[in-house]
Amino acid sequence: xxxxxxxxxxxxxxxxxxxxxxxxxxxxxxxxxxxxxxxxxxxxxxxxxxxxxxxxxxxxxxxxxxxxxxxxxxxxxxxxxxxxxxxxxxxxxxxxxxxxxxxxxxxxxxxxxxxxxxxxxxxxxxxxx
Numbered sequence: 001x002x003x004x005x006x007x008x009x010x011x012x013x014x015x016x017x018x019x020x021x022x023x024x025x026x027x028x029x030x031x032x033x034x035x036x037x038x039x040x041x042x043x044x045x046x047x048x049x050x051x052x053x054x055x056x057x058x059x060x061x062x063x064x065x066x067x068x069x070x071x072x073x074x075x076x077x078x079x080x081x082x083x084x085x086x087x088x089x090x091x092x093x094x095x096x097x098x099x100x101x102x103x104x105x106x107x108x109x110x111x112x113x114x115x116x117x118x119x120x121x122x123x124x125x126x127x128x129x
Contacts, residue, residue, distance in 0.1 A: 007089070010108040024058045
């Protein structure tokens with residue numbers, strides 16, 4: 001069993017608590033589905049949020065999905081001029097038998113534009129289902 005890192009990101013339309021919980025839960029469950037993971041496969045998850053998101057801790061959405069025993073951390077994303085607003089990112093460390101080349105990173109909604117350079121990405125731009 002190897003330890004792999006998986007990235008994810010999503011963009012919110014507005015800073016509203018229920019919207020935050022919905023978008024973060026969608027991102028986490030998409031990472032799990034795309035990589036064949038269960039909660040017990042997660043070692044830890046770091047969430048970052050841009051400074052314009054203050055309605056809820058992103059980690060709370062993961063806690064509601066059953067991540068009670070997984071160490072979770074929330075932090076602020078760097079404030080770089082011209083960067084995308086209202087974005088939550090995640091970096092998850094997992095145990096998996098998948099080779100690094102078979103890990104799928106997940107970028108949803110406006111954040112789908114962030115990493116078009118990655119070869120194994122599940123991206124869902126706004127307006128797509």
